[in-house]
Amino acid sequence: MTIAQSTEFPRPEPVGHGPGAVGTPDEFAELLPQTRRALLHRLAVGQAEGRAPSMTGAVVRDGRAVWTGARGAVAGEAPHGDVQYRIGSLTKTFVAVLVLRLRDEGLLRLEDPVGRHLEGTPVPDATIAQLLSHSSGLAAEPRGPWWERTAGALRSEPADLFDERPQRLPAGRRHHYSNVGYALLGALVERLRDGVPWGEVLRSEVLEPLGMDRTTLRPEKPYASGWAVHPWADALLPEPAEDTGLMGPAGQLWSTLQDLCRWAAFLLRGDARVLGAASLAEMRTPAVPPESGTWDAGYGMGVQLLRRDGRLLVGHQGSMPGFLAALWADTEEDVAGVVLTNCTSGPAAGALAADLTGIVLAHEPRIPEPWRPLPGPLDPELLALTGPWYWGANPHALRLRAERGLELTPLSGEGRSSRFRAEEDGTWTGLDGYYAGETLRVRRDRDGAVSHLDLGTFVFTRGPYEPSAPVPGGVDPEGWRV
Known part of the structure; x- marks a missing residue:
């Protein structure tokens, strides 16, 4: 040959x-x-x-x-x-x-x-x-x-x-x-x-x-x-x-x-x-x-x-x-x-x-x-959801992605990251990581304001252990100590 x-x-x-x-x-x-x-x-x-x-x-x-x-x-x-x-x-x-x-x-x-x-x-x-x-x-x-x-x-x-x-x-x-x-x-x-x-x-x-x-x-x-x-x-x-x-x-x-x-x-x-x-x-x-x-x-x-x-x-x-x-x-x-x-x-x-x-x-x-910026129009309610959220005292960032998707990322170096797909009923479904398949819901108070995020029973609040949110087990009434 x-x-x-x-x-x-x-x-x-x-x-x-x-x-x-x-x-x-x-x-x-x-x-x-x-x-x-x-x-x-x-x-x-x-x-x-x-x-x-x-x-x-x-x-x-x-x-x-x-x-x-x-x-x-x-x-x-x-x-x-x-x-x-x-x-x-x-x-x-x-x-x-x-x-x-x-x-x-x-x-x-x-x-x-x-x-x-x-x-x-x-x-x-x-x-x-x-x-x-x-x-x-x-x-x-x-x-x-x-x-x-x-x-x-x-x-x-x-x-x-x-x-x-x-x-x-x-x-x-x-x-x-x-x-x-x-x-x-x-x-x-x-x-x-x-x-x-x-x-x-x-x-x-x-x-x-x-x-x-x-x-x-x-x-x-x-x-x-x-x-x-x-x-x-x-x-x-x-x-x-x-x-x-x-x-x-x-x-x-x-x-x-x-x-x-x-x-x-x-x-x-x-x-x-x-x-x-x-x-x-x-x-x-x-x-x-x-x-x-x-x-x-x-x-x-x-x-x-x-x-x-x-x-x-x-x-x-x-x-x-x-x-x-x-x-x-x-x-x-x-x-x-x-x-x-x-x-x-x-x-x-x-x-x-x-x-x-x-x-x-x-x-x-x-x-x-x-x-490139996201294609418009931009939903102001979705934009208002972005930014810092806390699981207990652990800070996370919620970012808005294409097609109304969301991404949750820990800021402390420890925690669980996931991307979420928007559903027609106003919820989001986890695509990867620990929350794959889990449902992310936005919970509101009686006045319609956003109270917290519910992610497969995990409560995410705007502040670390936010007293106004329904944190499981409650928040000590004396608050943070030094």
Whole structure:
């Protein structure tokens, strides 16, 4: 096999789709030459040290691909952004979006046992949320021969996936990665979409709206062949590329660097045509304690979570015989890294994808959005609520945000911060932190003046232990002492 030199692709094009998904190019859109060289160097080191026949990588920032590069060769030529690679378990992120779409349409609840919607499964009590987060306790792999290297025809119905002990651990108590769980989720999508195969549902509901026309169940030219690399010699062995049938939702998809840049832009910014922002944020929320017992890594609803260099990354890694893939996105910095390679083992694709994002942030820290005043008109009653409030003697600040939202922040360095969404009934619902899901109410006295804030029974007053407010337990009549 001829090995081509490192290359950078031509100037990347915008990859986002839909309202709010495309970053507008500006004077900071182009990466500096030293940043591009650092990215290409990291990709080249990853390919050489990992002994990969070929490797491609990309960085997405502000909704568009800002750098793409390649190393090695596919069919004797340097790979480009339209060459398909198998992406393995990155498939699970797509399946999770399909399930969340069903939930948002009211066709299921995440708390539902899968047996309520899918007949014939030997694990009817596992909930949909548990399947999404790998916390159902199901077996990691299906019964029978190595599913990734054998024909999917060996498993024709969900019952074929399980042996006599389908559940290995108690449900809901710990993370235990389960490929068969995602096979069930794919069958669930088909059941609730009137028998339409999950791959067709994915194409019509997700891939077409996002412009991902090179993401498919089976490879379509041009595509890379999968290889195993001999551990003690520079020699290659071709790997089979089986259609995994019922196990397809666990790792069947093929995609390209360009399409995965579009997917990264979606995971970073969302697209209302595919999945709402609240549901996308729900996917990124840790579901159960991670398998390792630390919070350096975890799992949400269909996405892996990784803490690296003080940053939280979301995405997924994938592997199938002959292929490795990784996508890591930093939603706070609006940047993502993607890596694809065609060998079974060797390259640290996940670390490399994370490093690509870190290189960009180290060389070119993100330029913050310019401050802008809230769009009017301004509600004077809401404005009057802002400022200092006290939980007991602990000072907090209440700030007004967009769309009548509120943010409560402790001023003493200790306390609980939360953002709140305005509701139609005049209350606010906590979005994060300790008060997530809790209700914030403005309480008034008999004259209609604001008396205090009631936040899940916690009383916030305008002064520390304000005597005129209904502080639980009362306020000592002698007041403060010296």
